[in-house]
Amino acid sequence: MALETLETPCLILDRNRLDANIARMRASAERLGVRLRPHLKTAKSIEVARRVGADAITVSTLREAEYFADGGFTDITYAVGIAPGRLDRAGKLVARGVDLKILVDTPDAARAVVESGIAFKVLIEVDCGDGRAGIAPDDPRLLETAAAFGSEGPARLDGVLTHAGHSYGIADADGVARIAEEERQAIVRAADTLRSAGYAINTVSAGSTPTALMSRDATGLTEYRAGVYVFFDMDQQSRGVCQEDDVALSVLTTVIGHNRSAGKVLLDAGGLALSKDTGANAFRPEVGYGAVCDLDARPIDGLFVTSVSQEHGHVRLGPSHSFEDYPVGRRLRVLPNHACMTAAAYESYNILEDGALGAVWGRCNGW
């Protein structure tokens, strides 16, 4: 089998699962009647972006914005607050004809954008309860930030954006739907506040993978952003957002040792190959650093990466497992906790289609 020939550790991306995940999110957006602006921070791959099939995309770094612009995408939202020192670099994208939306959450940052003299479209980031970046919808700083934008341009206020990252704190569909409604109400309230003050608000952007899939109402939103749904991971599985057999991304690994005294099999997928994210453990503490699977990506009952060092994944065997089943050299696949973090350690994806290894797709890492 071809999976026996790759150097390990490496990424395997199951294209059938990828396509099904893309279709599921698209159906959810159609059901809600809202446009999807996929967040490509997870895949960072032009080939994945093309399969996603959206004209409008979201990125998390300027390097991603440049990479996807090189690949022909022209409608890009850079959904991380911009530092004034990055405006020149971002301006080069605008000069190339990219319809670039950038993000601010302070009056000072808004003024710096205006002073750049570049025709940016600007979104004000709103905190809908996640507690990451953004201005609370009822905070007077929202209007103060908007006031930085005069009518003379060329930079202009385009809208508002929020992210319900706190939807990751809940593992049932009703709870996520409730947070989706809070997210919607918060960002619509911010948009209404600005409209009441006379600002034209085009973009009302919300989204996270859980809320985009489980929301019951998108009234007032112009778009949903979501990223990790293309791959899914154990983090999402542990929260009931997907099943294990939806997870499209895995790490191919090889058994490299046995520690019989400690009852452990050692893999060549450690902290660098899997990342040290343990997001799934909040709801499934047994997951550790990933779910160990056979070469067909079927989870092996009770087998997880229990701890990691830099280049070692430690797998503690249970009473139903035997060292003889995991000889040195055996290959396995690991479903990671958090696809965005794990994929970042690699330069490419090995594509598996209908069980056969095919193309290699690139990635754009760094900043």
Added chain:
Amino acid sequence: MALETLETPCLILDRNRLDANIARMRASAERLGVRLRPHLKTAKSIEVARRVGADAITVSTLREAEYFADGGFTDITYAVGIAPGRLDRAGKLVARGVDLKILVDTPDAARAVVESGIAFKVLIEVDCGDGRAGIAPDDPRLLETAAAFGSEGPARLDGVLTHAGHSYGIADADGVARIAEEERQAIVRAADTLRSAGYAINTVSAGSTPTALMSRDATGLTEYRAGVYVFFDMDQQSRGVCQEDDVALSVLTTVIGHNRSAGKVLLDAGGLALSKDTGANAFRPEVGYGAVCDLDARPIDGLFVTSVSQEHGHVRLGPSHSFEDYPVGRRLRVLPNHACMTAAAYESYNILEDGALGAVWGRCNGW
């Protein structure tokens, strides 16, 4: 100041601190009368390797071995158990004239090495209590593994190797010295067992940064391996192995937003830029994802990266801090938890020497 001109996030490596850390470890090895075989898994950089000034080195991946061989190093120990499928690739290094030592911890892996017909020098990995890879020193599998090596070669048994990773579980010098002594006794016992059975044992290799610095006796060891000491990090600082002003590696970051309601300043160094390692938190729970410093790398009292998302570092301000002191655009430096994990997200180091920015040194990532 030049640090204002770099794209962030990026790595800053203080060469004065690097040199002092290298000198300190060299003095410790001289005191103990044992050779140092630095572990280059932390720096993965030929320029750092040259400053370390050792002829014999340790690596954690074959890609590192190839990279350092390209840079002229010929005495290399690949200190992670080798899978049989990697023997051909490793053999190419032997064919190039590299004196390559590889690692096994099962009789099957040893037999696979012998059957390769390649002139590898082989070390048997011994578990001295860390519980990672290796055979317990009194386990009969030690002799069983050695028995795979006949006298006819070309692969031959060269020695034994262990790593006291559990020295990271203790934060006082006496405790680490006790583990260093356990490490020494375990690996010397394994060597003696093999010698008593008639095997010539050349290499008796031990080491971790804490034990290599705090050991009081290296009798019977031929070398100490240590890696993270070149940079140090908050993980080591939290355990008393170094001081904050020894930490040579930092992440340069920019303030990108304010969340006044949540009391947070947002940085552009998040989970990808810092890694999700939280090793220092076992002894200093306040450290979170890193210690926030000014541009001279002076820690700011009470300021830490309290949480991270992919591209956001969240810094919760305390009663003594003010948002006005951290405007959007201000640059800061973050001392990371675990230098090995953090550095892996970057392609290069920006070298700071006597406070001035100078050369850019490369890194070798991936596998």
